[in-house]
Amino acid sequence: MTSDDIAVLANPSAGRGRHRDLLTGVLQRLSATGRPVRLLEAHSGSEAETACHAAVAGGAAAVVAVGGDGTVHRALQAVAGRPVGFGVVPAGTGNDFAAGVGMPAGALEAADLVAGALAEGRHTAIDLARAGWSDGAVRWFGAVLAGGFDALVNERANLMRRPRGPRRYDLAILLELARLKPRKYELELDGEDHSFEGMLVAVGNCASYGGGMRILPDADPADGLLDVVVAAPFGRAALARLKPRLRRGTHVTDPRVTVFRARHVRLRCDGIVAYADGERLGPLDLELTCVPGAVRLLR
Template sequence: MSTTKTVERVTVLINPLAGHGHAPVAGRKGVARLRDRGVTVTEIIGTDADHARTLARRAIDDGTDALVVVGGDGAISIGLQAAARSGTPIGLIPAGTGNDHAREFGVPVGDPVAAADVIADGEVQESDLARITLTDGAVVWAGTVVASGFDSLVTDRANRMTWPKGPMRYNLAMLAELTQLRPLSYRIELDDATVQADATLVAVGNGRSYGGGMQICPGANKTDGLLDVTVVGFGSRARLVRLFPRVYKGTHVDLPEVQTYRSRTVRLQCEGITAYADGDRVGPLPVTIEAVPGALHILSHTPA
């Protein structure tokens, strides 16, 4: 569903580290364009993620017309925690390395002026969000994919590494995890079935992609009230390496070792595995993930 909102004043949250430090440049261009369009802009920069969430929630409570996030999927995740179910729309000025949220909603990537025009035009789309509940009762909202298994082990390792910097660190972490590849024993509880699987990874998608366009859940529809579950069964290292390029086109789901499911609620259990959502660490499994219809309002030109 699409509505039009008059956008007169917005709060802009900038992640200065996004896109290897390019976010402030994109932010300046986007903010200048918003002001050219007659929009009053208040800028906020948190000292850390918790502080940024507090500032964003305060802006929403104070009645900002929109919360605009400048950065990548990690920064957008901060905005989601503040804006979920609030009715206040989020606007995106993509400035990260992945930008999966922006691609999902058709927001221009690499053009902060065009992204600012989307915000000023005021077309609001409704979208589902995934609500993740940890064993301690903590709740995290996710817009794209909840990842667990091989990919989360790689991210765990990369986060522990101090060298090298940049994408190469992730590549080295992936090579290291490939040498230790092992079956992961999952219990996956769906609405109408329970699946036991020795898997390489399990991804739960509200959206289709993560990691900068990897369509791990290619059939996901962010307005159907359901989550898509992709289970990659355990296989050899060579098989996993052959599967990897197909993820960018979403054709991996046609392989016999890949199973897909659809469910409103998903509970994942696997000892020693951490869940990540929108690229950020959520916490150890087990977690319960639920599709919440209409939890997100987002400024977009593309119907959600």
């Protein structure tokens, strides 16, 4: 890897394989910059992160993630806080980070924009969220961290072996609805205590998660702040009515929903495993910090 190379991390199964044939076109557009393009080899999430770290350490001019939010999440661990360009080509089931930072929805159009930014030497400074645990471990995320009902559904679905496909997620929702109950959250925002009892909490750098659900509709990934949404206790029927409003972002007008903004967030709740960018992070006992301009987005 040289300082001129473009390192490409691609997930061939992203979008359930719908975009696999687009990869050739994406690589061709990136090659139009005149720089060598290297497709990183990775067969797992950990291998993807290792390959991205190696590319950055080797002096790559840019790392480009071709896939969904999971692919972006892996690449962010290597580029966060580093003087390297970062390109995003949305080609996944969920492309919430790409949408949040203003990338075109089309993969080839996004690749053209990334190539143009590289050719002209331009980039846009974008914030990231840094999650830290008491043992010193750190993870970065670009879109939204879920720490409520949706996190419980994700965790249950990941532990289930059957059924396969979307039906597993649907079953996980039903099982978690059956045991729905308010939880006590310790929440500190820029040093002020906002602890509450409820069943929904999300912390985000961008507006949406889950493939377009606008959980934090006014989040701005370049304002130096994290948006935080919490919801007071409500029953199963109220939750069912609230969920469709997430797609439009109108849930924030519900009197049981409160939105905050903060630079630093401390969040803790027993029995919850947090998910960010759709990826499993770990137990919800986290220090979350917005790091302004943590990534050089090629746009």
